[in-house]
Amino acid sequence: MSDDSKIVSTSEAQIAVHWKEEELINPSEEFIAQANLTDKSIYERFSLANFPDYYTEFADLLTWYKKWDEVLDTSDAPCFKWFKGGKLNASYNCIDRHLAKNKNKTAIHFVAEPEDERVSHITYQELYTRVNEFAALLKNTAKLKRGDRVTIHMPMSAELPITMLACARIGVIHSVVFGGFSSSACADRVVDSNSRVLITMDSYYRAGKLLNHKEVDDEACALAEKGGQKVDTMLVWQRYPGKMSSPSPLVEGRDIIVNQELKKYYGALVEPEQMLAEEPLFLMYTSGTTGKPKGAQHGTGGYLAYVTAMSKYIQDIHPEDVYWCMADIGWITGHSFIVYGPLALCASSVIYEGVPTYPDAGRSWRIAQELDVNIFHTAPTAIRALRKVGPDEPQKYRYKFKHMTTVGEPIEPEVWRWYYNVVGRGEAAIVDTYWQTETGGFLCSTVPGIQPMKPGSAGPGVPGIHPIVFDETGEVLEPGCGKAGNICIQNPWPGMMQTVWGDRNRFVESYFGMYNKDRNSKKWQDWPYMTGDAAVVASDGYVRVLGRIDDVINVSGHRLGTKEIESAALTVPEVAEAAVVPVAHEIKGKEPELYVSLKPGIEATPELQKKVADAITFQIGKIAKCKNVWIVPDMPKTRSGKLMRRVLGAISNKGDVGNVMTLANPEIVEEIRKMVQG
Numbered sequence: 001m002s003d004d005s006k007i008v009s010t011s012e013a014q015i016a017v018h019w020k021e022e023e024l025i026n027p028s029e030e031f032i033a034q035a036n037l038t039d040k041s042i043y044e045r046f047s048l049a050n051f052p053d054y055y056t057e058f059a060d061l062l063t064w065y066k067k068w069d070e071v072l073d074t075s076d077a078p079c080f081k082w083f084k085g086g087k088l089n090a091s092y093n094c095i096d097r098h099l100a101k102n103k104n105k106t107a108i109h110f111v112a113e114p115e116d117e118r119v120s121h122i123t124y125q126e127l128y129t130r131v132n133e134f135a136a137l138l139k140n141t142a143k144l145k146r147g148d149r150v151t152i153h154m155p156m157s158a159e160l161p162i163t164m165l166a167c168a169r170i171g172v173i174h175s176v177v178f179g180g181f182s183s184s185a186c187a188d189r190v191v192d193s194n195s196r197v198l199i200t201m202d203s204y205y206r207a208g209k210l211l212n213h214k215e216v217d218d219e220a221c222a223l224a225e226k227g228g229q230k231v232d233t234m235l236v237w238q239r240y241p242g243k244m245s246s247p248s249p250l251v252e253g254r255d256i257i258v259n260q261e262l263k264k265y266y267g268a269l270v271e272p273e274q275m276l277a278e279e280p281l282f283l284m285y286t287s288g289t290t291g292k293p294k295g296a297q298h299g300t301g302g303y304l305a306y307v308t309a310m311s312k313y314i315q316d317i318h319p320e321d322v323y324w325c326m327a328d329i330g331w332i333t334g335h336s337f338i339v340y341g342p343l344a345l346c347a348s349s350v351i352y353e354g355v356p357t358y359p360d361a362g363r364s365w366r367i368a369q370e371l372d373v374n375i376f377h378t379a380p381t382a383i384r385a386l387r388k389v390g391p392d393e394p395q396k397y398r399y400k401f402k403h404m405t406t407v408g409e410p411i412e413p414e415v416w417r418w419y420y421n422v423v424g425r426g427e428a429a430i431v432d433t434y435w436q437t438e439t440g441g442f443l444c445s446t447v448p449g450i451q452p453m454k455p456g457s458a459g460p461g462v463p464g465i466h467p468i469v470f471d472e473t474g475e476v477l478e479p480g481c482g483k484a485g486n487i488c489i490q491n492p493w494p495g496m497m498q499t500v501w502g503d504r505n506r507f508v509e510s511y512f513g514m515y516n517k518d519r520n521s522k523k524w525q526d527w528p529y530m531t532g533d534a535a536v537v538a539s540d541g542y543v544r545v546l547g548r549i550d551d552v553i554n555v556s557g558h559r560l561g562t563k564e565i566e567s568a569a570l571t572v573p574e575v576a577e578a579a580v581v582p583v584a585h586e587i588k589g590k591e592p593e594l595y596v597s598l599k600p601g602i603e604a605t606p607e608l609q610k611k612v613a614d615a616i617t618f619q620i621g622k623i624a625k626c627k628n629v630w631i632v633p634d635m636p637k638t639r640s641g642k643l644m645r646r647v648l649g650a651i652s653n654k655g656d657v658g659n660v661m662t663l664a665n666p667e668i669v670e671e672i673r674k675m676v677q678g
Ligand code: 6R9
Pocket: 001, 002, 286, 332, 333, 406, 407, 408, 409, 410, 411, 432, 433, 434, 435, 436, 437, 438, 458, 531, 532, 533, 545, 547, 548
């Protein structure tokens, strides 16, 4: 998650990185033979010298009403406009254009949590019908029009992409808020985007419980009104069509039950709006450590072209594939790689309700087996959790992945190898995709049909992306120099956010503040995009992301990436998860402190603590010796599964843990605090 704290000195990151170089692993011949992209000349074609014209190859994957007049307009840099003057519609590209050949193909497999509900399969024809009907409702009942914003606070359901695509059809800008977010997080986003319509669902299942979701949004409406934005229409989808499964009463004059209202529009067709490429498609809020969340604004043509190309070339999706991305649609990964990318390619995309580990550790692999999923996409946090609860579980099921993705955090080589050997049975190609909410699609990854994999490294910039690493003075750190710095991207790309909704200045300062020398420059060369991540580039060009700039710890003038220490801890077989935080030290400046959780059934003992400490000294050296090794029952995590090092850091430094109520497991914070502070 990006935040404003990224404008910090990268002097912290001038480090000699002590992580041994991992061996390269080649994807199988079988994989390469079927891969979408095996032509190595792509890197030449997509060289900086050919920028920006090479990106028309991506735009050509889409169907346009009118081709663009200009590939890249830099006149309002760094708010770049891609494929200027071109006209298209995202819902048309994800649905209508597939009907002639593939109307009977499954677009969405929806897997409900209660296993006796079985899976529902929505064909492209049915998706077309349902998106048209809901678009008619949005237009006529909710009185929405092109350019309006709508907040969508829905759980994982087939109705969520239907809602998004219906908005896209009529040119309404959607702002999806992760379903697990609280009423106040939702209200902030309603206010910031000036949404007068909120779309929700009455209830949903999570780990065995049917949650009353409408209640959360009743509260969100009240809070939004206090914040200055009245929600005049709340559209409520029913989890069980035909009956309300929330005890919260309807609010007269505001609430409309979608499933009833839709009857007025059965059979309706709505012409897709011909959107300019640069018109916004959606907002995705991303939180900062300071200030209110930022609405990353993504455009229609550039974004859709970019995610379609990434799904095709990096995720290697073919129309005949069954593809499952385990993320929640409420995050950017779900937008780009459950909805827009895969559907633009006419793939079958799996959406599931619930959590991967309920009712038991085999759920994910059962879903994969039942639907014959062959491309699987998840995050290190889920991989670690699945490894923890059921390391041998995948072997019990019949499924065959040809390709797997990891995203969201650096992955420890140890965890990577379990993913590769056990989940992928040593056969599936893995791509480690490094990117951000703001970037729309991938920045760094291997192209699986061209390059070998390196556990723990994302890979080089994807074709067209030209990374560069700067130190805090703006000096370039050359690949192979062994030092880490702030990884930036030299060139704009079509998936890049257009601006922060309603706050151009914040966009400029947060992402370009440090390395741009002339705020009035109209040249793209003057606006390297600052990711705010520390990374080191090996001599082969592979990028290893160490974490946010502020995740780098300076110990006695030696700098250590928290990930290196965590990786070392994870080489101890009993350890399931590890997190390192910096603790202030009078003489050394900072000292790392380590938190670990153990695999099930393993007891915390002083011997084990010592074993972990020794592993770190062994793997990295005495320099990385931790002040303490705390064995905790679980790690504090966000709802999206990101390990909250900030919270652990506050505990270690006896500081304020801040508001932890939006965490997935707030109760664990107090337990750890007692353990550490006594
Ligand atoms: C897509 C997404 C972005 C931050 C990013 C970085 C971290 C993402 C990564 C990775 C190492 C990877 N990150 N992918 N770190 N390897 N493959 O996660 O977006 O939620 O905005 O987070 O996540 O620190 O800056 P977002």
